[in-house]
Amino acid sequence: MATKLTIIIVGAGLSGLSASIQCALSGHEVIVLEAAKELAEIGAGLQLTPNATRLLTSWGVYDLLPDPCEPSTCTVYDYTGRTLAHETRFGANCRRKYGAPFADVHRVDLQQALVRRAREVGVRVVLGARVVGLDLDGCVDEDDSGQGNDGKKKEKRKCAQITTLTNSTYTADLVVAADGLWSTCRSIFLGHIDPPLPTGDLAYRIVLRADQIVDEDLRDMVRTPGLRFWIGEDAHVVAYSLRGGDLLNVVLLVPDDLGEGVSKGVGDLGEMRKRFEGWDGVLTRLLHQVPTVTKWKLMHRPPLPTWLSRSSNLVLIGDACHPMLPYLAQGANSSIEDGAVLGLLLSPSSNPGFRSGDDLPDALALFERLRKERGERIARETWGQRRDFHLGDAERGERDSVFAAWLGRSEELENGGLGRGVGFPSRWTCPVAQRWLFGYDAVEEVRVAVGGGEK
Ligand SMILES: Cc1cc2nc3c(=O)[nH]c(=O)nc-3n(C[C@H](O)[C@H](O)[C@H](O)COP(=O)(O)OP(=O)(O)OC[C@H]3O[C@@H](n4cnc5c(N)ncnc54)[C@H](O)[C@@H]3O)c2cc1C
Structure with missing residues (x-):
């Protein structure tokens, strides 16, 4: 089997695009199938931590981000506004300790930068391509000589066949399921519908433009990037600036009161403000500047026994296999790590054990060994x-x-x-x-x- 594989990545989210870049850099033909007709990441801000920014920098993606904000300080207040913890040189310390920045960015900016770089390195991104079918026993690899490296007869490798909603079909040596929390590939792989489970919490997500804020002190706070938490009984808030201080991202984490089966909706401003009555005046004043808000149910999943298909032609990455509470901002960061490790293991120059597609089962097994424990450990830590x-x-x-x-x-x-x-x-x-x-x-x-x- 040839060294150059055809890899189909399902989902152009942060995990899928990261995997696409590293797999293309490893010399493979890479196609990303994305359900959305246009790429406009919903949501708001995203905290990028050094474990991911070091990779984004090495791919040339970090430099494409418009005005990432490196928070100068990191502060935890209690709900009354009393300072509990404060690091004065937070951003600078991250760079010094980890050799890479801690940066707050808009999700759209990151997705656009990733897709631009992916296309530059030869990835084909197909939009409006919702994957609905996956046959992991679809075909037998024609190049297969039937002999392993040890000269013994071995099982023939199977390709995967993918079908989209518009009935286009694709054949791949490897499918990377990067289709997020509600992953269709995961359900097909497991053979039953497998919805994520509520965590008991929800997030109010807010993005405020600095020029919408009439209160001068608050506007100054946005223009001076810092990372701020307010913590209280059953709830906490995180706020940080984006795009050089032109935007403020605020997330309010509270007990889930969305109905069963409802995953998001428009939030009620009065209800939101009432929930934080009696909290620090800085926060309550800020909440009075908010014109609209959305509510997102926070979901999780128990760990899977494996992220790999038996025929070594499907691997799950990102939220499709290790979704987590966003309380350590690691969902996307760890998904970017997944993409990097996968791509590196599929390159003879970074993995001498990968000489051809015949080595795919071993490379994927190593991927799972390296990534599963870490992804699940981070998910557990978010509960702490x-x-x-x-x-x-x-x-x-x-x-x-x-x-x-x-x-x-x-x-x-x-x-x-x-x-x-x-x-x-x-x-x-x-x-x-x-x-x-x-x-x-x-x-x-x-x-x-x-x-x-x-x-
Ligand atoms: C409130 C909140 C705040 C967060 N803050 C942070 C943070 O600061 N830092 C951080 O690291 N993480 C954060 N996260 C987590 C982070 O958003 C996710 O972990 C991350 O986006 C997962 O990336 P992904 O690529 O696996 O999935 P997604 O980003 O969900 O991407 C999946 C993609 O697959 C596509 N797709 C789905 N089904 C199909 C199909 N059948 N066919 C084709 N395409 C399909 C979707 O359209 C989508 O583009 C936060 C999450 C929440 C809810």
Whole structure:
């Protein structure tokens, strides 16, 4: 079987486009099938952490982003506005520690930059192509000699056949299911409809233009990029600036009151403001500037036994296999990591064990070994952040005493002041969690895994 594979990626979201770039750079023919007729990522802001920006930089995507905002500070307030944690040189520290930026961007800007780069490296992106059928036993690879590298007879490899809603068909050596939370490929793979499950929380998502904000102090806050959290019983808020401070992204995380089966809707401004009555005046004033808001049910899924088809012609990535609460902003970042690791393992130059398509089963097995544990670990960690951010007044004493002990000592905290392996209630500045989240290097991970030496 040839080294150059035909790879079909289902979904032009952040995981699919990332995988498409790295697979094309590895020398494969790559087609992305996207259901939407035009690419206009819905949603709002996105926090990009160094584990992903190092990859976006290496692909030439980071430089295509218009005015990414690097927050200078990271602050956690309690719901009354009292400062619990504050890191003064947050953005600069991220660059220093991880060699890559922490940046807040508009999702549309990232998607446009990824698609532009994908096309430049030869990826074909087909819009209006909703995948409805997937036959993993579709055909037998004609090039297959029937002999493995060890000279023994082996099973013939199967291609996959894909059908879209408009009845176009495609044949691929490998299908990458990057079709998100509501993945059709996942249901076909499992053989039954497999909807995601509610987490019990929902997000109010808001994007405000700085020039819509009449309050001068608030406008100044938007123009000076910082990362801000307010935390209270069963709820928290995150706010950060986008596009050089022209926009403010605000997400309010509260208990889910959308009906069963309703995944999103237009939010009621009065209801939203009432939910945060009595919180910090900065926040409540901000909420009075909001003209419209949407509500999104936050969903998750239990881990799958495997992300690979038995015939090694389908692999799941991104939200299709490891969706998570957005409380550590890792859904997209870890999906970008998935795309990078997959593409690197399918290149003889980064994976000497991959010499031809016959090595696909081993390369995919290694992909799963490297990525599944990490994706699922991050998803679990988001629940820990939920617990620590959502404590009520009766339960917050211990947490707040840890915050209080380190307030004004962020440098000592960063330098391991808590002691080896001891966590901090905000993973955003926790020296333990931050290191394994932001410090992850997909290229290095692959290098070591294929026998390139110690980490
Ligand atoms: C409120 C909120 C805030 C978040 N904030 C952050 C953050 O700051 N940082 C972060 O890293 N993550 C964040 N996330 C998570 C992040 O948005 C997701 O994890 C990420 O978008 C997943 O990417 P994906 O490519 O796997 O899926 P998606 O982005 O959902 O892309 C899937 C694509 O597949 C297409 N598609 C679906 N079905 C088909 C089909 N049958 N055929 C063809 N195409 C199909 C869709 O149209 C879509 O384009 C947040 C999530 C929420 C809800």
